[in-house]
Amino acid sequence: MSTASAYGLLGAVLVGLGLYGVVLQAEPLRRILAFNLLGGGIFLLFGVMARRGAGAGFSGDPVPQAIVITGIVVAFAATALAVHLLLRLQVARDVPAPPEEPRA
Amino acid sequence: MSGAWLLDGVLLLAVPAIALASLLSRRILPALAAFVAYGLLLALVWMRLGAPDVALTEAAVGGGVTGVLLIGAAARLRMPEAEAPPGWPLRLLTALLSLGITAGLAVAVLALPEPAPSLAPQAAAQLAATQLGNPVAGVLLAFRAIDTLLEAVVLVIAVIGIWGMAPDGAWGGRPGPEQLRLAEGPVVLLAMLLPPIGIVFGIYLAWVGADAPGGAFQGGSILAAMWILAWLAGLVRPPRIDSLALRLLVVAGPALFMLVGLAGFVVADGFMAYPAAWTKPVILLVEAALTLSIAVALCLLVAGWPMRRARA
Amino acid sequence: MMLGTTPGGGLLAFALALPVLAMLLAFVAGGRQAGRIALAALLAGLVLSLAVATGVLRGGEALVLTLGGWAPPLGVALRADGISAVMLLTTSVVMVGTALFAFTSYSGDRGESRASLVFWTLLLGLWGAMNAVLLGNDLFNLYVALELLTFAAMPLVCLDGRAETLAAALRYLFFALLGSLLYLLGVALLYGAYGTLDIVLLSRLTRADAPTLVAAALMTAGLLAKTALFPLHLWLPGAHAGAPAAASAVLSALVVKAPFFLVLRLWFDVMPELATGLAPQILAGLGALAILFGSALALRQARLKLLVAYSTVAQIGYLFLMFPLAGAAGATLAGAWTGGMLQAVSHALAKAAMFLGAGLIAEALGHDRLRDLGGAARLLPMTVVAFGLGGLSLMGLPPSGGFVAKWLLLNAAIETQQWWWGLVLLSGGLLTGGYVFRVLSASMAGPAAAAVAVVSPGRQAVVLVLAILSVVLGLLPLASFGLVQIGRLAP
Numbered sequence: 001m002s003t004a005s006a007y008g009l010l011g012a013v014l015v016g017l018g019l020y021g022v023v024l025q026a027e028p029l030r031r032i033l034a035f036n037l038l039g040g041g042i043f044l045l046f047g048v049m050a051r052r053g054a055g056a057g058f059s060g061d062p063v064p065q066a067i068v069i070t071g072i073v074v075a076f077a078a079t080a081l082a083v084h085l086l087l088r089l090q091v092a093r094d095v096p097a098p099p100e101e102p103r104a
Numbered sequence: 105m106s107g108a109w110l111l112d113g114v115l116l117l118a119v120p121a122i123a124l125a126s127l128l129s130r131r132i133l134p135a136l137a138a139f140v141a142y143g144l145l146l147a148l149v150w151m152r153l154g155a156p157d158v159a160l161t162e163a164a165v166g167g168g169v170t171g172v173l174l175i176g177a178a179a180r181l182r183m184p185e186a187e188a189p190p191g192w193p194l195r196l197l198t199a200l201l202s203l204g205i206t207a208g209l210a211v212a213v214l215a216l217p218e219p220a221p222s223l224a225p226q227a228a229a230q231l232a233a234t235q236l237g238n239p240v241a242g243v244l245l246a247f248r249a250i251d252t253l254l255e256a257v258v259l260v261i262a263v264i265g266i267w268g269m270a271p272d273g274a275w276g277g278r279p280g281p282e283q284l285r286l287a288e289g290p291v292v293l294l295a296m297l298l299p300p301i302g303i304v305f306g307i308y309l310a311w312v313g314a315d316a317p318g319g320a321f322q323g324g325s326i327l328a329a330m331w332i333l334a335w336l337a338g339l340v341r342p343p344r345i346d347s348l349a350l351r352l353l354v355v356a357g358p359a360l361f362m363l364v365g366l367a368g369f370v371v372a373d374g375f376m377a378y379p380a381a382w383t384k385p386v387i388l389l390v391e392a393a394l395t396l397s398i399a400v401a402l403c404l405l406v407a408g409w410p411m412r413r414a415r416a
Numbered sequence: 417m418m419l420g421t422t423p424g425g426g427l428l429a430f431a432l433a434l435p436v437l438a439m440l441l442a443f444v445a446g447g448r449q450a451g452r453i454a455l456a457a458l459l460a461g462l463v464l465s466l467a468v469a470t471g472v473l474r475g476g477e478a479l480v481l482t483l484g485g486w487a488p489p490l491g492v493a494l495r496a497d498g499i500s501a502v503m504l505l506t507t508s509v510v511m512v513g514t515a516l517f518a519f520t521s522y523s524g525d526r527g528e529s530r531a532s533l534v535f536w537t538l539l540l541g542l543w544g545a546m547n548a549v550l551l552g553n554d555l556f557n558l559y560v561a562l563e564l565l566t567f568a569a570m571p572l573v574c575l576d577g578r579a580e581t582l583a584a585a586l587r588y589l590f591f592a593l594l595g596s597l598l599y600l601l602g603v604a605l606l607y608g609a610y611g612t613l614d615i616v617l618l619s620r621l622t623r624a625d626a627p628t629l630v631a632a633a634l635m636t637a638g639l640l641a642k643t644a645l646f647p648l649h650l651w652l653p654g655a656h657a658g659a660p661a662a663a664s665a666v667l668s669a670l671v672v673k674a675p676f677f678l679v680l681r682l683w684f685d686v687m688p689e690l691a692t693g694l695a696p697q698i699l700a701g702l703g704a705l706a707i708l709f710g711s712a713l714a715l716r717q718a719r720l721k722l723l724v725a726y727s728t729v730a731q732i733g734y735l736f737l738m739f740p741l742a743g744a745a746g747a748t749l750a751g752a753w754t755g756g757m758l759q760a761v762s763h764a765l766a767k768a769a770m771f772l773g774a775g776l777i778a779e780a781l782g783h784d785r786l787r788d789l790g791g792a793a794r795l796l797p798m799t800v801v802a803f804g805l806g807g808l809s810l811m812g813l814p815p816s817g818g819f820v821a822k823w824l825l826l827n828a829a830i831e832t833q834q835w836w837w838g839l840v841l842l843s844g845g846l847l848t849g850g851y852v853f854r855v856l857s858a859s860m861a862g863p864a865a866a867a868v869a870v871v872s873p874g875r876q877a878v879v880l881v882l883a884i885l886s887v888v889l890g891l892l893p894l895a896s897f898g899l900v901q902i903g904r905l906a907p
Contacts, residue, residue: 017123
């Protein structure tokens with residue numbers, strides 16, 4: 001088996017672990033963590049595709065590599081949104097509900 | 105050769121082990137520590153896969169800044185926010201489903217065609233036209249520039265979304281907790297010493313990204329990391345969210361990129377095309393603006409929503 | 417089929433640039449300017465989407481724009497075929513209606529408020545993301561567009577900042593993220609198998625091997641979670657009912673259609689061979705369950721906005737009846753395809769009207785409990801009529817757009833001897849009639865209710881116009897729907 005395929009199997013395992021965590025982690029922060037484990041596995045699969053496509057003097061196909069860079073930043077934005085929403089939810093549950101705002 | 109195989113072997117065992125540790129650890133801080141280690145090990149994996157650009161991004165954003173964000177949240181969250189732990193039938197079902205997906209992926213990965221289809225030859229052939237030396241930069245700023253542009257917009261939207269979580273009375277205030285001193289003692293010293301070096305390194309990364317590994321995202325995230333360090337040490341504080349300068353910084357990158365894209369209709373061959381004689385300077389200009397906006401957005405995404413109205 | 421830029425393709429650039437630049441400008445200008453910038457941009461966008469639709473109709477083929485002059489597979493193209501053009505136009509109409517409806521509520525006249533800035537910038541962000549999804553021709557570019565859509569939609573769910581809606585937003589975010597990651601996983605496999613992510617190129621390359629099938633399964637599952645097809649609908653009612661009415665309208669009318677649109681792309685464009693056999697029957701089966709459960713649950717709701725949200729769960733189900741019906745051969749295929757798209761459009765218009773109408777009723781009465789809705793019809797006659805007209809379309813009664821949609825699907829079911837789907841269509845219509853009647857009879861009972869707030873006639877008129885559009889759609893001659901057939905990759 002080639003190195004790339006071995007890392008491909010690693011990606012498959014990480015995806016499985018991440019998914020298990022995403023579904024079953026009861027604490028929201030841990031679920032967010034599991035999302036990041038899952039994302040790591042998915043990006044790794046793109047890396048494997050890049051490595052398999054090495055050629056033309058490049059150590060890997062630059063297209064999937066660039067896709068991962070974009071993907072990592074998007075995943076960070078998702079993590080930040082989830083984390084701050086969670087923190088906000090904690091505050092909202094501490095404070096008694098404000099009088100209902102006019103609906104629009 | 106055998107050294108490389110040894111490294112591969114260690115990584116192939118260590119990465120799933122540390123992921124498992126992160127999932128199963130009973131307490132949150134060890135789980136987060138394992139996650140940061142997971143990010144660093146993945147960065148090594150990326151080096152082994154011949155992708156130094158990705159390794160830099162993974163280490164800086166995937167491990168570093170994400171780690172800071174999660175650890176900061178863990179410090180502020182009262183932990184047992186949990187729902188009831190799921191019962192065994194659901195656990196079994198999820199385990200089977202996850203296992204099934206892993207198996208399906210494994211079969212799919214092993215059944216991929218040989219030789220692998222690749223865009224490397226096309227990228228190599230067209231790279232000269234972009235006047236860039238780094239093929240990944242070529243993809244990010246020319247061939248698939250639209251992804252990069254949309255992604256910069258994603259960061260702006262995420263900033264707006266997070267600010268939008270502010271309690272109503274706090275609108276206009278400074279992002280994040282008011283009294284923040286998570287880091288003390290030696291870390292403060294580090295926070296005073298490191299940023300000058302880090303800022304130089306961040307700008308360097310963004311600058312060389314055109315021709316060597318690096319680029320707007322890596323450079324931007326190093327710059328952001330430096331600010332965050334100083335913020336954690338209580339040395340700097342973010343500006344108020346109604347600051348015009350701050351908002352201009354947040355949108356500068358995507359706005360300039362989009363306007364350059366539209367200018368392509370007039371001065372080049374169409375939307376998002378660069379004028380042939382000016383390709384590299386224009387790309388560098390766009391990249392500089394992107395680096396700045398990305399750095400500012402990442403800082404804001406870590407800092408969070410304003411908690412109280414700023415006193416004038 | 418060409419991959420170069422077609423005449424008129426340049427228009428597509430503006431469909432992305434206009435919302436994005438307007439959003440950035442509104443964010444910087446803030447205050448009372450945000451709403452004005454949004455409304456102006458949306459009105460310009462309406463003209464733009466009319467121009468795109470005209471361009472597609474005139475040329476009789478899809479508009480294509482290769483970005484930066486880099487042709488796929490190395491580069492990325494935007495492409496507007498008939499269904500893109502129709503959905504682009506629908507998006508514009510619903511967005512303009514929503515913006516007019518919300519203009520005074522989020523005016524920002526007393527200085528910039530949190531809700532006003534966030535509402536207008538994210539509405540523009542949603543619009544840009546919708547356009548990116550509808551025009552995207554590259555599977556990874558579409559991933560970024562989908563995330564853009566989620567990130568813009570999620571904060572709107574919890575705009576009021578109550579713990580209940582914050583929790584609904586978090587649940588929505590988790591479902592949506594899981595969905596997009598499953599989608600992304602499939603994208604990785606397809607790249608490994610074919611070395612391109614361009615939909616037009618893939619449509620000529622795909623084969624039924626292991627990587628492709630695994631990718632199709634993962635991507636479909638992910639998109640179903642995002643479009644809230646039964647049984648992955650659990651996040652939807654809380655999120656759509658908890659959002660402010662103007663946001664609910666956009667979320668329910670448009671946002672859930674985006675992942676559905678990508679399922680269509682995937683099954684009919686990327687891998688047309690999938691749209692035969694057992695798989696489409698399974699999708700339609702889930703759709704049937706969505707129709708029955710969603711409608712039954714809508715019938716049992718105590719609150720108007722939750723009833724309307726459950727109705728979305730059911731109406732999403734109808735869209736998936738397309739898969740076994742439009743996969744058949746000949747004219748039936750064309751009919752079922754048109755019927756499905758017509759369902760998407762008429763539901764968008766009707767549901768926007770119903771959510772906005774529910775919002776006005778809640779505003780005027782100070783609550784939206786169905787039990788105490790008596791007198792609402794005397795207080796807000798225009799709004800209740802609009803709600804009824806929207807309901808007509810959801811039920812599938814003539815002469816509404818929903819009628820033609822469901823009639824075309826029914827026709828296809830009978831012609832292809834899949835009568836069981838016809839049975840689902842008919843019983844779904846009855847259940848829908850049940851919950852719409854519940855609202856109408858409750859609001860018509862009793863004397864005029866005491867109003868806690870005055871609702872301007874202008875905003876009522878916006879709601880009525882949207883509802884009328886969903887009905888008028890059914891009066892157009894069938895031939896005018898030829899637009900949705902243009903540029904299909906697999907006949």
